[in-house]
Amino acid sequence: MINFKENEALNTLNHSCAHLMAQAVKHLYPQAKFWVGPVVEEGFYYDIDLGDEVIRDEDLAKIEKEMKKLAKDGKRITRHELTKEEALEMFKDDLYKVDLISRMDESEQVISCYTQGDFTDLCRGPHVENTKLLRNFKLIKHSGAYWKGDKNNKVLQRIYGVCLPTAEELEAHLNDLEEAKLRDHRRLGKELQMFMFSETVGSGLPMWLPNGFTTRRVLSDYIMDKELANGYQHVMTPSVVSTKLYKISGHLAHYKDDMFPIMETDGDDYVLRPMNCPEHMIMYKSTLHSYRDLPVRIAEIANDFRFEAGGALTGIERSRAFTQNDSHLFCRPDQIAQEIKAVTGMILDVYKDFGFEQYSFRLSLRDPQNTDKYFGNDELWERSESELRKVLNEMGVNYYEAEGEAAFYGPKIDVQVRSALGHDVTLSTIQLDYQLPERFELEYVDRDGQKARPVVIHRAILGSLDRFVAFLLEETKGVLPLWLSPTQVTVIPVAPEHHGDYAAEVVQELRQIGMRVELDDRNEKLGYRVREAQTRKIPVELVVGDQEVQGRGVTLRRYGQRAETKMSLEEVKELLQNEVKNRVR
RNA sequence: GCCGGUAUAGCUCAGCAGGCAGAGCAAUUCAUUCGUAAUGAAUAGGUCCGUGGUUCGAAUCCGCGUACCGGCACCA
Numbered sequence: 001m002i003n004f005k006e007n008e009a010l011n012t013l014n015h016s017c018a019h020l021m022a023q024a025v026k027h028l029y030p031q032a033k034f035w036v037g038p039v040v041e042e043g044f045y046y047d048i049d050l051g052d053e054v055i056r057d058e059d060l061a062k063i064e065k066e067m068k069k070l071a072k073d074g075k076r077i078t079r080h081e082l083t084k085e086e087a088l089e090m091f092k093d094d095l096y097k098v099d100l101i102s103r104m105d106e107s108e109q110v111i112s113c114y115t116q117g118d119f120t121d122l123c124r125g126p127h128v129e130n131t132k133l134l135r136n137f138k139l140i141k142h143s144g145a146y147w148k149g150d151k152n153n154k155v156l157q158r159i160y161g162v163c164l165p166t167a168e169e170l171e172a173h174l175n176d177l178e179e180a181k182l183r184d185h186r187r188l189g190k191e192l193q194m195f196m197f198s199e200t201v202g203s204g205l206p207m208w209l210p211n212g213f214t215t216r217r218v219l220s221d222y223i224m225d226k227e228l229a230n231g232y233q234h235v236m237t238p239s240v241v242s243t244k245l246y247k248i249s250g251h252l253a254h255y256k257d258d259m260f261p262i263m264e265t266d267g268d269d270y271v272l273r274p275m276n277c278p279e280h281m282i283m284y285k286s287t288l289h290s291y292r293d294l295p296v297r298i299a300e301i302a303n304d305f306r307f308e309a310g311g312a313l314t315g316i317e318r319s320r321a322f323t324q325n326d327s328h329l330f331c332r333p334d335q336i337a338q339e340i341k342a343v344t345g346m347i348l349d350v351y352k353d354f355g356f357e358q359y360s361f362r363l364s365l366r367d368p369q370n371t372d373k374y375f376g377n378d379e380l381w382e383r384s385e386s387e388l389r390k391v392l393n394e395m396g397v398n399y400y401e402a403e404g405e406a407a408f409y410g411p412k413i414d415v416q417v418r419s420a421l422g423h424d425v426t427l428s429t430i431q432l433d434y435q436l437p438e439r440f441e442l443e444y445v446d447r448d449g450q451k452a453r454p455v456v457i458h459r460a461i462l463g464s465l466d467r468f469v470a471f472l473l474e475e476t477k478g479v480l481p482l483w484l485s486p487t488q489v490t491v492i493p494v495a496p497e498h499h500g501d502y503a504a505e506v507v508q509e510l511r512q513i514g515m516r517v518e519l520d521d522r523n524e525k526l527g528y529r530v531r532e533a534q535t536r537k538i539p540v541e542l543v544v545g546d547q548e549v550q551g552r553g554v555t556l557r558r559y560g561q562r563a564e565t566k567m568s569l570e571e572v573k574e575l576l577q578n579e580v581k582n583r584v585r
Numbered sequence: 586g587c588c589g590g591u592a593u594a595g596c597u598c599a600g601c602a603g604g605c606a607g608a609g610c611a612a613u614u615c616a617u618u619c620g621u622a623a624u625g626a627a628u629a630g631g632u633c634c635g636u637g638g639u640u641c642g643a644a645u646c647c648g649c650g651u652a653c654c655g656g657c658a659c660c661a
Binding site for chain 2: 056144190198257274312524527545
């Protein structure tokens, strides 16, 4: 997918196109006032105040038409530089521009504006020299957007678009956008009967169908085995807990509105748990720990429930009931670095098994402008942030830093991926936490016999199994490798009446070695059944007819391939078993 | 939650401007017994999301609710 922001030529082109759009909007809506119109990765947008009017779907075509007309006229785009006073005078009737200008520092940046025909806009530039260069554009979508991103502010009208140098490139790009929709995990999940939603069950509450559940189960077995091999212990804790727990942890104060409502009883109040960290804290606290025993690594495949805002729900990428691959590492301060390195190593290891290559590490820091959102003092934050930074540097991992992305209890290392729809989502996370140990008064007995406070590292490798499956479906376009595929093999007798018994025998043999196998002995033509196996993306088809019955063999054909291979039953058993064991992609 | 949009058969969708509810695929039955991406014929299938209103008459127009979709905000 094209990155419009990072490509310099495209950036200029799209920025200019945003101005062309603004000019067209001004013609159609004379009352329009403009906020900002930046270039972003997927193209450009402009935030516009239209007074009482709003943009509707059909309006985009009208605006596009006006843009085409303006571009055809071909006006020169000229730059003027201004002093702050001149700029304030020029835009004095426009409170949005006044807001922008008054926050500019004259000594550091030149204030400039650009003019094309009857339209002038404040802008840093650069721009293309003539509007006639802006021919191959498309307005993609529109939405409301809070002024300055603050939900207490007015909602402005935001229109998104893209501009490319040639008609061919534009068409190819629009095509790519359409293609991406085909990879949408919601579409694939329905097609492959992985999961479903029901209005009767409730909004944002996924139900896992047999196919989806199978893949999920394989994933959770996989990660639990990996955790066992890395010294983790698995536990199970309840999904309903007393609010006392979240009062201690501080979550109730921070996230009450994002939890399902509190259930009041005669004595305590209860709540569906939005996460299970506090339960693991209580579990740690239930026994005495020696410095020799640390780190203690408690892991759980845990169902959690969050009352996500309606507009945030996105299939199983973001839902209200999900399953975390959660773990808490209770360690001594001197063990932090090694533990974070070990988890980072596990993440890289896992991504390799799945063949994920497009991801980036993000060091998530607190927002220095808004420190009261976070627990703990400045010194502690600075220390823990630099601890994470140090580990990343030592490991030589590429990463970027993001302010305001930390958890309220500490900084994080997040692994970000991009969904088919272009959402930037967190797949894995490592979080450093000095707060919960303090709040739950966790202890261990140190070498000198004195009580000491452990540090907690929260980590999720598959993140939530739900989101992981979503990403996996999108990455693989629904073509799961053999080891993850719900149905791994379908056995197709050429003529069920004659070859059905042998086909059933093949099915049994493969089931004996743990393969997930189906028998397709329906009264349909061979071609029909092969086609269906292909559309269902079943990795392996085994066809058996006279020749195979006679030679006790099978003819193997793989998903997406035309080639057929004849082999004996013993050979195919060994082949498939090895492929599952080695997680061949 | 906010701005905009959508909801018709199991699925994908048509139904223009208010006047008897439609197609393809899937399903069922029968015939066909077949060597690698669709054998043929027939049959069945609907609270047009729910609810209230406008109208002689509503899938169609309007209000409210629900779910979903695109963004925004949020994301422990």
